[in-house]
Amino acid sequence: MSKNKSFMFGMGLIAGVIGGVIAGVLYAPKPGEESRRELKEAACKLYEENSPAISEAKKQALESVDLMRYKLERQLRKFSNMLKNRKLRKAKELEDGETEFTY
Numbered sequence: 001m002s003k004n005k006s007f008m009f010g011m012g013l014i015a016g017v018i019g020g021v022i023a024g025v026l027y028a029p030k031p032g033e034e035s036r037r038e039l040k041e042a043a044c045k046l047y048e049e050n051s052p053a054i055s056e057a058k059k060q061a062l063e064s065v066d067l068m069r070y071k072l073e074r075q076l077r078k079f080s081n082m083l084k085n086r087k088l089r090k091a092k093e094l095e096d097g098e099t100e101f102t103y
Helices: 003-026 032-101
Strands: none
Touching (some): 003 032
């Protein structure tokens, strides 16, 4: 599996586990206070067990965002330069055309 696919699989797996824990606690036939306490304990335990994986996923997500931002900024600069070049060419054409008519 590629790095991106395995990252997405890991994120889906974590989301599924979290969703399952929350659903299980919320639908359990226990008083609200006890359910909330168990939910908090389960969330803390899950975070402690998966903290390195969560940190790595966060790091990879931020790197991907930075890479996409860099690529978008680069494309924007290319597009901006292309527009400027067209304007300069058009201005030069107009200038050349005006000098021809003045003779």
